[in-house]
Amino acid sequence: MLTKGAIALVLGLAAGSVSAASFDCSKASGFAETEICRDGYLSGVDGVLDRTYKKAVAASSNPEGLRQSQRQWLQIRNQCQDQKCLDKALGSRIQELERIASDERVLAMHAREEREAAQRRAADAERERQAAALANQQRQSAQMAQRTPPQASTLPAVRPGGTKAQQESNPVATWFINGPGWKYTLVLGLLLSIWAVVRHHRGSATIYSDYTDALITNALPALGIVTAAVCKWLEMPGVVSVFSVIAGFVLAITYAIYATVKNNRGGLSIFLTLMAKLTLITVFYVVIGMLIASLFNGGARRKGESQARFESRMRRQGKATMALITALSAAYTALTAWVCRNPKFTPVGECLEFNRVPALT
Structure with a gap:
């Protein structure tokens, strides 16, 4: 058999x-x-x-x-x-x-594991040797200090809590990145976005005035990312690519603020509309970025998995990820079109004209 x-x-x-x-x-x-x-x-x-x-x-x-x-x-x-x-x-x-x-x-x-184990043993032995040498040096220094008459020290005292203070210099950032801070921010942003959408459909706020307004706001970050990819392909310095990405997002935020102030009246409407735009764009680009990064991650072979099955599994996962990216992009596009006040494209010049709308009732 x-x-x-x-x-x-x-x-x-x-x-x-x-x-x-x-x-x-x-x-x-x-x-x-x-x-x-x-x-x-x-x-x-x-x-x-x-x-x-x-x-x-x-x-x-x-x-x-x-x-x-x-x-x-x-x-x-x-x-x-x-x-x-x-x-x-x-x-x-x-x-x-x-x-x-x-x-x-x-x-x-097995040979590679043995070499790595030997390297670890050698590193441990070297650390022990250095620790012993340091302890011996400290012991000799202490003996010499006992033989030497005490003198007034001119060196500033070292605060024992300095290292800990440096580690905890920015507890807010640590709480936000490594703790639940980003989760609270996400939930708050989504709740404010829902409130903004409700006000938009009641006519008391305007998230996007038309398709052109939505396209400019959402395309600027993508334009920055594409420009960064082209700069990297042209082998330009890495700072140029980083600047391109940052410039794309900064321009998107700037235009979002401009369009929000232009199309809304009242502090509450402006605040809710701006939070909805920033939350939706940020969540979309972060999720799509993570999915695209997973395509290049490669993954690892499972225990007992052959190379052929591993490659087949990677191909299936890649197709599933691409399908998910396509579905999320289509859903986000539909959501963006749904929150446009006028379902049509207008000239870019009209979007850039600062004509405040009349007070919404």
């Missing part, structure tokens, strides 16, 4: 590639080579065998011994006088080469 399963696997691999023997069929001699060149199935299996052999040689710590083993196996293969014998010989050799490659990978992993 194991042999049949291996042959089925070989058939699946051979079906996805062009069937070609691993040697020049014009120079084929003997029944085995002639039959492999004649039969497409055997030719595909022989191609899989050749690739597996090359991988095993590349991973082997004794490639010359593996080559000698391959030459001995070729002599056994050449003794076959029918297709069944060739099929069995090729399948068993593929299994043997895969086992050899797997064993070599395990040995290489």
